[in-house]
Amino acid sequence: MSRPKLDSTAVSEKLASVPDWEVDAGETALTRHFKFANFSEAFGFMTRAALVAEKLDHHPEWKNVYRNVEVRLTTHDAGGLTGLDFDLATAMDRIAAGTGTKR
Numbered sequence: 001m002s003r004p005k006l007d008s009t010a011v012s013e014k015l016a017s018v019p020d021w022e023v024d025a026g027e028t029a030l031t032r033h034f035k036f037a038n039f040s041e042a043f044g045f046m047t048r049a050a051l052v053a054e055k056l057d058h059h060p061e062w063k064n065v066y067r068n069v070e071v072r073l074t075t076h077d078a079g080g081l082t083g084l085d086f087d088l089a090t091a092m093d094r095i096a097a098g099t100g101t102k103r
């Protein structure tokens with residue numbers, strides 16, 4: 001699935017719907033740090049998010065340390081941010097909200 005790279009205006013507009021995420025200076029990626037109650041919650045989040053990512057055919061760059069999950073979203077094919085990154089960010093927010101996220 002090919003999506004157009006978003007310009008600065010579109011990125012700003014879409015960021016309003018995922019306020020817990022940050023955009024890097026070059027507007028190439030969305031990042032968010034999730035902190036869960038324990039490792040099981042963190043890994044459960046990753047498992048559920050992985051299934052959504054596979055369904056979207058859009059995959060996160062992420063790192064898990066104990067109950068922390070660092071996520072970076074970018075569209076490699078487009079060399080920047082596309083609607084898919086915001087779709088996956090929205091899905092991750094929804095999943096985390098259901099698992100007792102601690103920030």
Ligand SMILES: C[C@H](O)[C@H](O)[C@H]1CNC2=NC(N)=NC(=O)C2=N1
Pocket residue numbers: 001057058059060073074075076077078
């Ligand atoms: C062939 C397949 O659709 C592509 O390689 C997909 C897979 N997952 C992907 N994930 C991300 N984050 N960016 C991509 O450009 C991408 N491309």
